[in-house]
Amino acid sequence: MSRLIQISDAEWVVMEVLWRSGNATAADVIAHLADVKTWNHRTVRSLITRLVEKGALEARPAGHRYAYRPAVRRDKCVRQESQSFLEKVFAGDAAKLLVHFVRHAKITPQEIERLRKLLDEKQSENE
């Protein structure tokens, strides 16, 4: 029964702050984003409001303002975004996607090693 929540690019940036801090006021979020984005503080508040309407954030009264916190788990949203990207661009074929990123992405030798191990695990699961 898990409703599908679409989180836009700009909203995602806000969610990242909340996923990291777990709990914050609008002012906190605005402060965190000041380094990263040139958004007007009203813009950030609008994004927060929309995220609450969408059910991605939860607003609890805290004094005369709200404390916001995520109402959806990050990993779930990541899976959902990943899935729709996979379907749009690689026709649902994860192997093609992996080939693409292995080819075009910058990866360190350590990361390559890590991936190799993951592939091993994956293979043993299959057996």
Next chain:
Amino acid sequence: MSRLIQISDAEWVVMEVLWRSGNATAADVIAHLADVKTWNHRTVRSLITRLVEKGALEARPAGHRYAYRPAVRRDKCVRQESQSFLEKVFAGDAAKLLVHFVRHAKITPQEIERLRKLLDEKQSENE
């Protein structure tokens, strides 16, 4: 000077047809999509028109109608889409993305083998 062209989900489906056939009339595209999508033919024509406006398709007169063909390479669009997805969801960290998909995706043993080889190549490039 390569302009950034945004191709929406629905438009991408149309582009796939043109990338495959290389050259087609609107009627051809509509026919190809009939199996896959329930779109009204007017919808498909609208999408084609928008793609021409965006510069993603090229329309050449062919008799009393147009023949359309891609004006942008698929691999370039794939890279662009991949890059923005990577940045949105994995903060630009390709290794994290790869870990995610290796973990969550269905991959056959053959594909795992293929990826292993690609990692080998990648590693030797690094040296």
Next chain:
DNA sequence: GACATCTGATTACGCATGTAGTAATACGTA
């Protein structure tokens, strides 16, 4: 040649998104 049909051009329309502005209210400070 008359009429149905195909095509492209133009228009529509509601919802999402990026990016705020304004109004109302509560608070803290001089």
Next chain:
DNA sequence: TACGTATTACTACATGCGTAATCAGATGTC
């Protein structure tokens, strides 16, 4: 207590997107 300030609520507005409809001209068909 008066006033500037923070906060939320509501409103705005252009653009993009999904999904067509309408209009006008070219074509094929009987």
